Amino acid sequence: MRRFSWFNATSLTLGFAFLYLPMVILIIYSFNASKLVTVWAGFSTKWYGELMQNEAFLDAAWVTIKVAVISSTIATALGTMAAIVMVRSGRFLGRTLFSGMIYAPLVMPEVITGLSLLLLFIGIGLDRGVLTIVLAHTTFSMCYVSVVVSSRLVSFDQSLEEAALDLGCSPFQAFFLVTLPIIAPAVISGWLLAFTLSLDDLVIASFTSGPSATTLPMKIWSSVRLGVSPEINALSTIMIGIVTIGVITASLVSKSTVARQQREERAAERLSAG
Amino acid sequence: MRRLILIAVPYIWLLALFLVPFIIVLKIALSDAWLAIPPYVPTLDISAGWAGFKDFLSGLDFENFIFLTEDDLYWKAYLSSLKIAAISTLFTLLVGYPIAYGMAKAPDEWRPTLLMLVILPFWTSFLIRVYSWMGILSQEGYLNQTLMSLGLISEPLIILNTNAAVYIGIVYTYLPFMILPIYSALEKLDASLIEAAEDLGCSRLSAFWLVTIPLSKQGIIAGCFLVFIPTIGEFVIPSLLGGSQTLMIGKVLWEEFFSNRDWPVASAVAVILLLILVIPIILFQRNEQKQREANE
Numbered sequence: 001m002r003r004f005s006w007f008n009a010t011s012l013t014l015g016f017a018f019l020y021l022p023m024v025i026l027i028i029y030s031f032n033a034s035k036l037v038t039v040w041a042g043f044s045t046k047w048y049g050e051l052m053q054n055e056a057f058l059d060a061a062w063v064t065i066k067v068a069v070i071s072s073t074i075a076t077a078l079g080t081m082a083a084i085v086m087v088r089s090g091r092f093l094g095r096t097l098f099s100g101m102i103y104a105p106l107v108m109p110e111v112i113t114g115l116s117l118l119l120l121f122i123g124i125g126l127d128r129g130v131l132t133i134v135l136a137h138t139t140f141s142m143c144y145v146s147v148v149v150s151s152r153l154v155s156f157d158q159s160l161e162e163a164a165l166d167l168g169c170s171p172f173q174a175f176f177l178v179t180l181p182i183i184a185p186a187v188i189s190g191w192l193l194a195f196t197l198s199l200d201d202l203v204i205a206s207f208t209s210g211p212s213a214t215t216l217p218m219k220i221w222s223s224v225r226l227g228v229s230p231e232i233n234a235l236s237t238i239m240i241g242i243v244t245i246g247v248i249t250a251s252l253v254s255k256s257t258v259a260r261q262q263r264e265e266r267a268a269e270r271l272s273a274g
Numbered sequence: 275m276r277r278l279i280l281i282a283v284p285y286i287w288l289l290a291l292f293l294v295p296f297i298i299v300l301k302i303a304l305s306d307a308w309l310a311i312p313p314y315v316p317t318l319d320i321s322a323g324w325a326g327f328k329d330f331l332s333g334l335d336f337e338n339f340i341f342l343t344e345d346d347l348y349w350k351a352y353l354s355s356l357k358i359a360a361i362s363t364l365f366t367l368l369v370g371y372p373i374a375y376g377m378a379k380a381p382d383e384w385r386p387t388l389l390m391l392v393i394l395p396f397w398t399s400f401l402i403r404v405y406s407w408m409g410i411l412s413q414e415g416y417l418n419q420t421l422m423s424l425g426l427i428s429e430p431l432i433i434l435n436t437n438a439a440v441y442i443g444i445v446y447t448y449l450p451f452m453i454l455p456i457y458s459a460l461e462k463l464d465a466s467l468i469e470a471a472e473d474l475g476c477s478r479l480s481a482f483w484l485v486t487i488p489l490s491k492q493g494i495i496a497g498c499f500l501v502f503i504p505t506i507g508e509f510v511i512p513s514l515l516g517g518s519q520t521l522m523i524g525k526v527l528w529e530e531f532f533s534n535r536d537w538p539v540a541s542a543v544a545v546i547l548l549l550i551l552v553i554p555i556i557l558f559q560r561n562e563q564k565q566r567e568a569n570e
Contacts, residue, residue, distance in 0.1 A: 005379070007372075007376075008375065008376035008379045008380065009376070011372035011373055011375065011376040012373060012376040012377065012380065012388070015369070015370075015372065015373035015376065016373075016391060018369070018446070018449075019391070019392070019395055019446075019449065020391075020395075022403070022406035022407055022410060022446070023395070023398070023402075023403070023406055025406065025409065025410065025416055026402070026405075026406045026409070029409065037409055038409065038412075038414050038415060038416065038419065078283065078284045078287055079284075081280055081283055081284050082284040082288075084280060085280055085281050085284065085285075089277065089280070089281060092281060094285070097293075098281075098284075098285055098288070101288040101289070101292050101293060102288070104292070105292060107503055107504070107551065107555050108548075109504070109506070109507025109508075109509075109524060109547060109548075109551070110507070110509065110524075111507055111509055111524045111527045111528060111544070111547075112299070112507065112527075112544045112547065112548060115299060115527070115531060115540060115541065115544055116295035116296050116298060116299045116544070117291065117295050119295060119298045119299060119302060119537070119541070120291070120294060120295035120298055123298055135291060136291075138287075138291075139287070139288070139291040139292055142284070142287070146284075171276065172276075196397050199399070200399045200400050200401065202400075202401055202510060203509055203510070203528075207531075217399070217401050220401055220402075220405070221401065224401075224405050224408070224514065225513075225514075227408070227412075228405070228408050228409045228412070232405065233409075236399070236402040236405065236406070239398070239399055239402060240398050240399075240402065243394075243397050243398050243399075244394065244398075246397075247390075247393075247394055247397050248390075251390060
């Protein structure tokens with residue numbers, strides 16, 4: 001193997017510095033005592049304190065979490081169903097349209113998705129608020145879930161499910177006892193993806209929400225337009241922290257799941273060999 | 275029966291919340307602006323039956339589309355979106371390729387960590403990542419402070435609220451989309467091919483040009499599309515980092531809708547934006563198809 005060259009080391013260092021430096025600066029300056037965001041005036045956590053006092057932000061955070069949990073859960077159920085349909089159902093009437101509708105939202109500009117859903121909600125006279133944001137988020141994130149889950153389903157050995165059916169499981173039981181546990185990592189990462197997409201969305205939420213519901217990104221948006229503020233830095237730091245912990249935990253869990261599965265497989269091989 | 279329910283539930287959901295809204299956009303794009311709630315005519319009056327439907331159809335026309343061709347703001351916005359998307363895709367490629375290359379050449383035990391480090395920003399809020407650049411690029415921002423204290427410049431550079439800031443923002447936020455496909459192409463690349471080229475007299479640089487680049491072509495194409503397509507309709511980056519002269523169609527649509535409250539024109543802008551996107555999307559899918567066939 002060739003030695004890891006200077007060129008590669010430099011490009012990796014510079015590349016990751018570019019990716020991470022802006023966020024590191026943001027985190028450092030969230031602990032700045034000064035109101036002036038670009039002048040360092042000593043360490044302080046007062047902006048976190050002020051954030052906790054800010055009713056508007058707390059309300060928006062609550063709305064955001066509510067929307068994200070509900071919409072990602074529905075999206076995971078619908079997306080998993082759609083993935084099973086795509087991978088297993090063979091031909092049926094309107095299949096092309098179905099797969100088109102699954103893939104189109106992935107490339108659709110958010111402004112268009114938002115605009116079209118808003119026009120629908122107004123057309124049918126639905127009051128805009130938490131419900132409409134949930135409907136909108138569910139619709140686009142279920143497509144992401146279905147792409148993630150169907151890539152797992154394709155490599156899934158269907159004979160396992162057939163064996164369960166032969167041994168007297170109902171199709172329903174076979175799905176919940178055999179298929180679901182095996183595709184669970186994909187379903188969980190689909191849920192996480194849907195959750196973060198919902199947490200992060202500004203454009204679609206702005207179109208589909210009414211005066212009664214403001215999400216955190218919308219709140220951040222309206223204050224950021226006025227410029228950089230230490231409070232937003234503090235809020236961003238909290239959000240970056242939550243995501244980082246979540247992603248690292250998820251990857252550790254999936255790593256230990258894979259390791260356990262490999263152990264079990266080896267044990268099974270030994271048993272059958274012995 | 276069970277199969278029917280399995281198909282019907284997601285199908286009906288997508289029909290009702292994806293296809294129908296889209297048809298409504300198309301319909302409103304063909305309507306006229308009107309001072310009413312909702313602010314356009316004609317509206318479909320179902321109770322009037324067939325006659326109502328005929329009235330409704332005769333009220334539709336292409337006026338809004340003609341309006342878009344007459345006002346050069348829209349032409350310029352479409353063209354400048356394409357231009358900004360193309361330039362920033364090129365920059366993303368130039369920044370992303372060396373990173374992907376370095377990752378593919380890194381020792382095996384580093385790779386999962388490096389991969390995770392590329393994916394992690396993708397999970398962090400898009401809005402926050404764009405916002406983080408406002409503090410860096412502004413006139414009294416960290417970049418200008420650093421450059422001035424190093425004595426490299428005497429006057430602060432004006433970067434925020436220019437197109438340069440938009441390019442930086444796009445390269446930064448879409449970089450993982452470029453790195454990942456190129457990395458997966460480079461990772462599969464057989465190192466002995468490059469050694470063979472060098473044994474046969476290629477210099478390292480020409481081996482790179484003649485072997486590595488062509489063999490990672492699929493990854494490059496996929497990465498470019500993954501950056502180019504979403505950038506065209508981008509709204510957040512040009513609004514936060516761009517200036518008043520930054521013209522992008524996503525921003526125009528937003529303003530048409532929220533500031534001018536001209537729904538029919540906003541809808542027409544959306545329809546044309548989609549038509550523009552169809553070509554790169556089809557090309558992208560062809561490329562993916564080719565890749566799948568090559569792998570089989």
